[in-house]
Amino acid sequence: MTSSSSPARKMLSKIACNRLQKELAEWQASPPGGFNYKVSDNLQRWIIEVSGAEGTLYAGEKYQLQVDFPEHYPMEAPQVIFMNPAPMHPHIYSNGHICLDILYDSWSPAMTVSSVCISILSMLSSSPAKERPADNDRYVRNCRNGRSPKETRWWFHDDKV
Amino acid sequence: MRAFLPRTLALLCSQRPGRLELPLARMKVKILQWHAVASWTWDAQDETCGICRMAFDGCCPDCKFPGDDCPLIWGACNHAFHLHCILKWVNSQTSTPLCPMCRREWQFKG
Numbered sequence: 001m002t003s004s005s006s007p008a009r010k011m012l013s014k015i016a017c018n019r020l021q022k023e024l025a026e027w028q029a030s031p032p033g034g035f036n037y038k039v040s041d042n043l044q045r046w047i048i049e050v051s052g053a054e055g056t057l058y059a060g061e062k063y064q065l066q067v068d069f070p071e072h073y074p075m076e077a078p079q080v081i082f083m084n085p086a087p088m089h090p091h092i093y094s095n096g097h098i099c100l101d102i103l104y105d106s107w108s109p110a111m112t113v114s115s116v117c118i119s120i121l122s123m124l125s126s127s128p129a130k131e132r133p134a135d136n137d138r139y140v141r142n143c144r145n146g147r148s149p150k151e152t153r154w155w156f157h158d159d160k161v
Numbered sequence: 162m163r164a165f166l167p168r169t170l171a172l173l174c175s176q177r178p179g180r181l182e183l184p185l186a187r188m189k190v191k192i193l194q195w196h197a198v199a200s201w202t203w204d205a206q207d208e209t210c211g212i213c214r215m216a217f218d219g220c221c222p223d224c225k226f227p228g229d230d231c232p233l234i235w236g237a238c239n240h241a242f243h244l245h246c247i248l249k250w251v252n253s254q255t256s257t258p259l260c261p262m263c264r265r266e267w268q269f270k271g
């Protein structure tokens with residue numbers, strides 16, 4: 001018997017497919033600085049390499065983001081996580097989950113992969129210290145079995161970092 | 162919708178009816194019949210819908226024909242979207258829907 005850690009994903013709707021093709025074309029024409037899209041034939045999962053900005057704690061470091069799109073994107077937010085190893089940051093858990101409001105409650109369909117990437121880089125760049133969130137161990141333990149961060153009820157308490 | 166008259170037609174219309182004065186050769190032209198062609202465009206500030214990213218002068222991804230079949234709608238905040246796109250967003254929200262562009266409470270412009 002096989003089991004999969006990620007929930008079964010539904011095919012992209014026509015609107016989602018259309019929009020993602022446009023976003024990809026725009027990305028390829030003018031990619032956001034510091035990001036590199038890893039070419040694949042899977043429109044529903046994008047792997048994006050992030051380079052830490054110069055002059056910040058993450059300068060010279062590279063990380064990978066995994067972006068999964070739901071059937072009804074952009075009415076629903078994409079699921080965005082850092083692949084292992086995730087950067088050490090007060091809002092990034094060791095399992096790659098990111099505590100950032102626009103990925104959950106504050107998502108808007110006017111946002112794009114590109115604008116989300118820029119927000120994540122800005123969050124990294126403003127970090128005062130390379131450390132894990134205070135509740136990292138408890139949260140990561142609760143997320144075993146590959147639970148999606150979109151199922152977490154997030155609490156956004158810090159708008160400085 | 163706003164119709165634009167093509168340049169040549171606008172020029173013809175600016176003359177007195179039935180007579181077109183040409184500067185060099187003096188001759189009389191009598192227009193017996195004319196066939197007007199107009200183009201239309203939505204009078205929105207943006208060119209594309211912020212939700213589906215398709216052109217306003219086109220239609221949303223679910224429609225085939227632009228215009229009355231796939232109209233634009235404005236919010237009280239003056240942001241425009243394809244009606245079909247904003248309805249999908251508003252109907253997908255469990256709490257008060259917000260404008261995707263400015264996050265103000267979404268209300269259809271009366």
